[in-house]
Amino acid sequence: MQLALSAAELAAIVQPLATRGATDMTVRGLASLATAQAGDLTFLGNPKYKAEVAATAASVVLLPRDFAGEPSAGQLFLLVENPSVALARVCARLEQALWPRPAPGVHASAVVAPGARVAASATVGPLCVVEDGAEVGEGAHLQAQVFLGRNARVGTGCWLMPGVAVTAECVLHERVRLHAGVVVGSDGFGYEFAAGRHEKVPQVGNVEIFPDVEIGANTTVDRARFSRTVIGEGTKIDNLVQIAHNVIIGKHCLLCAQVGISGSTTLADYVVLGGQAGVVGHVTLGQGAQVGGGAAVTRDLAPGAVVNGSPALPLQLERRVAVLRERLPDLFRRVDAMETELARLKKASAA
Amino acid sequence: MQLALSAAELAAIVQPLATRGATDMTVRGLASLATAQAGDLTFLGNPKYKAEVAATAASVVLLPRDFAGEPSAGQLFLLVENPSVALARVCARLEQALWPRPAPGVHASAVVAPGARVAASATVGPLCVVEDGAEVGEGAHLQAQVFLGRNARVGTGCWLMPGVAVTAECVLHERVRLHAGVVVGSDGFGYEFAAGRHEKVPQVGNVEIFPDVEIGANTTVDRARFSRTVIGEGTKIDNLVQIAHNVIIGKHCLLCAQVGISGSTTLADYVVLGGQAGVVGHVTLGQGAQVGGGAAVTRDLAPGAVVNGSPALPLQLERRVAVLRERLPDLFRRVDAMETELARLKKASAA
């Protein structure tokens, strides 16, 4: 990040309760206490790192109001109510620099069908394709090289990053963010086997994505066989995730990278799936269920269930099993020894 | 889907043996018996849902010819030989609406090299790139933002969706469908370690994909080190699958989402791989072998083998092992108890 903030500008952003020391440096970077160099801003977000403050080379440090130490020469302490919140304010400012609000309008190089509707405040960036009947809502941003298929709808304030494809008839509600390379509305994987060949089952449903969903780079979401594949409000999905046809995902779920959800499975609200976890088709994961990274869910999960492993087991059992697995060589030796001993005893008792 | 079919239009499509009741509603959606609302079409595809017919709110219901019940007011029953087949006919009609046959020709925004050959009936959509020497066959459709590299060949009736890249020298036979974001012909992952560095082994083969193959969104297929990476006729591959260099896949295989096949491995015909399964390099999976989701295949599989688990074992053994794994804590307790008892007995017998 090409950050460049003077001490005065930083203070204007975080509005400190008090300051200690001073710096002439322009702040050009953010770093942790241990890795910060002159010209960096850092923060004490967790009390356990308190001892690192004295040694940090950062030019500006965000600290809790009751922090007792003194800055070194050329170093500025900004004392605030909550250093993490103060840092988030600086980051939000940085975000605006990273992603400046684009000017509304359709780039001359974009190919927009005459029958498409683009709101006046929306931005359709360079080399996008918007097909007939598609709608781009107020303030929505198709960044570059985005594809929007026939009759697809992009709601108010959505942001579709480079190379995103939202195919025919799919619907995005407000403020949906799709990172680069996301595909929404690819065909579900459905075939019927007849006469030695897999005959395609038409996939004529769509995908509906509710407000405030964010989806990571190169993730794929298949259209339903019919009706809808659904991603509920506020759900966040990481990179390279696969959502199969007719999956219904509730509100405020978290799906980490490389997760795969098979067809017609339902996730209730607040479900969390760790990276690379997989879920078979046609099952239901209850509200707040949590699945560990790499776990394989093969049946329904009750609300609040916490599972791990492959196939997934309740967390406590899985941890115990994982420990015992390492002790299998020892167990086999013990059983061998017992068999020998038992044979000896048996012989002795028979004698 | 913006479906809009009158009762008469539906009847014209499914050609019922008989009808019962009537509806004025325009059919605008498809749904299951339990979730259908007024204005929806539904069907009884499986006898076990027969009891749901009486309560469905659908305006039109596709039913087997011997179905006994009566429609509710404003509801139309269409009695047919096979409700699933009748539904498929409606879906096929819907598919045409979703994906209307594009007009032939090269879009003005596409960049087609002078030395490329595009058949008269082919469609090269907006913002595609077709490099020198590439060929696009009769009726083939490059939808939008597709990349076709030097001397690549796309056969009759192929359909390449937005953002697909087929790189230099790769060959697609007839009717291959590539969903959005598919990459065909990326370099194989090959290096030789020398003087502390990984030196690239040139990857100068290609990929050849036989007729009627379908490949899901964002899947990647690497070109061969030399000669070919092959995907056999009629094979269907889901999203986010990785096919490494020099892999040979037979005919009519099914590869579910996020599967990974390592280099130089061969799959015979009719092999099925469940989601997230992985196969090591340089092995052969015999005809009709079936691999469970998430399984890790580490050696050759005989024709017809059915395996699961990681590393993969024969299905029956793997199921047994999975059950016993849950009982490991109990087994360790039993062995502890036996050791104690055995020591006691030994002591007693020594006394």
Added chain:
Amino acid sequence: MQLALSAAELAAIVQPLATRGATDMTVRGLASLATAQAGDLTFLGNPKYKAEVAATAASVVLLPRDFAGEPSAGQLFLLVENPSVALARVCARLEQALWPRPAPGVHASAVVAPGARVAASATVGPLCVVEDGAEVGEGAHLQAQVFLGRNARVGTGCWLMPGVAVTAECVLHERVRLHAGVVVGSDGFGYEFAAGRHEKVPQVGNVEIFPDVEIGANTTVDRARFSRTVIGEGTKIDNLVQIAHNVIIGKHCLLCAQVGISGSTTLADYVVLGGQAGVVGHVTLGQGAQVGGGAAVTRDLAPGAVVNGSPALPLQLERRVAVLRERLPDLFRRVDAMETELARLKKASAA
């Protein structure tokens, strides 16, 4: 590959120490000894295939200088110091044909912001987007439909293939190769849970990729929350890999396809990860650590550690455990039998 080399041209490339026999065929393909046909070039790279030389149908065979056999009619033997090296020379020539050096310049269809800097010897291909402040170094090649975000930097001799997205502020050093569909600089997956919703934590760092890194198709690399996500010099990454925010990868690592690395994890130099392996967040893998395919690394690894399994264990232990897992049904039977026997003995001794 549309290879077409006469025997004389081949000899000029490999500069044989001696030749035996002759051929009139134009060499049009490369193949292994066993699969080669007339018109193919083949080689004896490994002495164990020596017996296959007599039967090969190849028109030209690269052989070690001390090879004793005679060619068949119309077949040419080229005797060289090292047949693998000789083959690599031919492949390098083929590579030039596959990927001819593009002419420098910006294609008329590319959209390059006025404030971007493109070096005179660089190539910006058709339908690329280069945003304001971005830099494209000498000899760099943006092949087609590439996206380069604000202030992103692409070093000398980099090669970005079709559909690659390098987002704002990210930095590629010299000779980085990104295969089709790679995304560099997607947001890290960071949220804070407040009032029942996941609130986004701004991701304002970047990604820095050091010289001679190669990254496979559709792989994703997230930008740091702040500071940098780093990929060290000479590291090679396969297709569909996920690198989360703030990950630090050392020099000359190998990450096979579909690997996932969670946030803030560090890999030292020369680490190797097999396909589909996963690593949790906030751990460190020591220099030269090796992780088997599909393994799940849940804690730090010492330098040189070799692990496998899920969760990962030292290789020898994991192999032993994998074998014993197959013997669990037998172990349970043995324990059942011992319990019966022990009860009998106890009863007898009590009698």
